[in-house]
Amino acid sequence: xxxxxxxxxxxxxxxxxxxxxxxxLVILPGLSVQRVLxxxxxxxxxxxxxxxHFTVYVFERRNDLPAAYxxxxxxRDTAEVLEALHIESAALFGASxxxxxxxxxxxxxxxxxxxxxxxxxxxxxxxxxDKTVEGWLQLAERRDALGLYMAFGCAVYxxxxxxxxxxxxxQAAENVTDKDLQRFTILAQGLKGFDVLGDLNRIACxxxxxxxxxxxxxxxxxxxxxxxxxxxxEHHVYDGYGHAAYDxxxxxxxxxxxxxxxxxxxxxxETNSEHPASKR
Numbered sequence: 001x002x003x004x005x006x007x008x009x010x011x012x013x014x015x016x017x018x019x020x021x022x023x024x025l026v027i028l029p030g031l032s033v034q035r036v037l038x039x040x041x042x043x044x045x046x047x048x049x050x051x052x053h054f055t056v057y058v059f060e061r062r063n064d065l066p067a068a069y070x071x072x073x074x075x076r077d078t079a080e081v082l083e084a085l086h087i088e089s090a091a092l093f094g095a096s097x098x099x100x101x102x103x104x105x106x107x108x109x110x111x112x113x114x115x116x117x118x119x120x121x122x123x124x125x126x127x128x129x130d131k132t133v134e135g136w137l138q139l140a141e142r143r144d145a146l147g148l149y150m151a152f153g154c155a156v157y158x159x160x161x162x163x164x165x166x167x168x169x170x171q172a173a174e175n176v177t178d179k180d181l182q183r184f185t186i187l188a189q190g191l192k193g194f195d196v197l198g199d200l201n202r203i204a205c206x207x208x209x210x211x212x213x214x215x216x217x218x219x220x221x222x223x224x225x226x227x228x229x230x231x232x233x234e235h236h237v238y239d240g241y242g243h244a245a246y247d248x249x250x251x252x253x254x255x256x257x258x259x260x261x262x263x264x265x266x267x268x269x270e271t272n273s274e275h276p277a278s279k280r
Contacts, residue, residue, distance in 0.1 A: 019051030030096025075104035095119040124195035128219030145176035200229040
């Protein structure tokens with residue numbers, strides 16, 4: 001696993017790279033309180049099954065954020081980095097805000113996207129997302145790192161996982177700097193006004209949508225809007241894993257790999273799976 005920086009004419013962006021596959025898989029993570037590449041080794045381990053088949057790139061957002069930085073700006077910069085790295089075509093996996101970025105890239109730069117996987121994503125800012133992000137922004141602006149991490153964890157994880165994670169969240173909050181909070185605020189504010197619902201019919205590549213019934217961040221409308229407006233779309237709905245199903249569901253990476261390799265193993269199963277703790 002290698003962490004590198006790519007420089008364009010106007011900005012730089014950090015990324016990690018692992019795997020030796022001939023084809024590229026680009027992972028666009030969601031919004032986070034601190035930079036995701038601080039956990040690069042854990043990310044490489046989590047996606048190791050895909051690294052056997054792909055060269056995997058995990059992109060941060062750009063360094064030195066401007067004061068206003070929308071999701072569309074993030075997509076533009078990510079596409080520029082793909083060009084700088086000579087990645088002519090790649091499979092994209094975007095989680096949460098990363099899924100929104102991936103949608104915009106797929107719309108504006110279709111030749112660069114061979115397949116698209118959307119995890120806990122949305123085509124426009126839902127009422128649930130708007131309310132959740134506004135609460136996070138208020139905590140970040142008050143420099144309440146502990147409160148932000150607790151609110152973030154409560155929204156992203158199912159209740160049982162959140163309770164088990166409180167100690168780790170508190171420890172992480174102790175290392176948050178004012179610069180981290182400023183960066184988080186800019187990235188969170190960048191969600192406002194995002195809406196590509198009317199452009200989804202421009203996405204021509206195959207798409208896999210992975211959503212959760214109990215996603216408290218996006219709400220239930222997000223999945224149905226994506227599924228109803230995307231062509232060549234496959235989907236699977238989890239229950240009991242919350243917004244962070246991309247981290248928690250044990251078969252998540254296998255479903256991604258099955259879709260990317262055109263393996264029919266998971267396509268014959270029902271489109272809904274539950275966490276064991278959610279069964280009655």
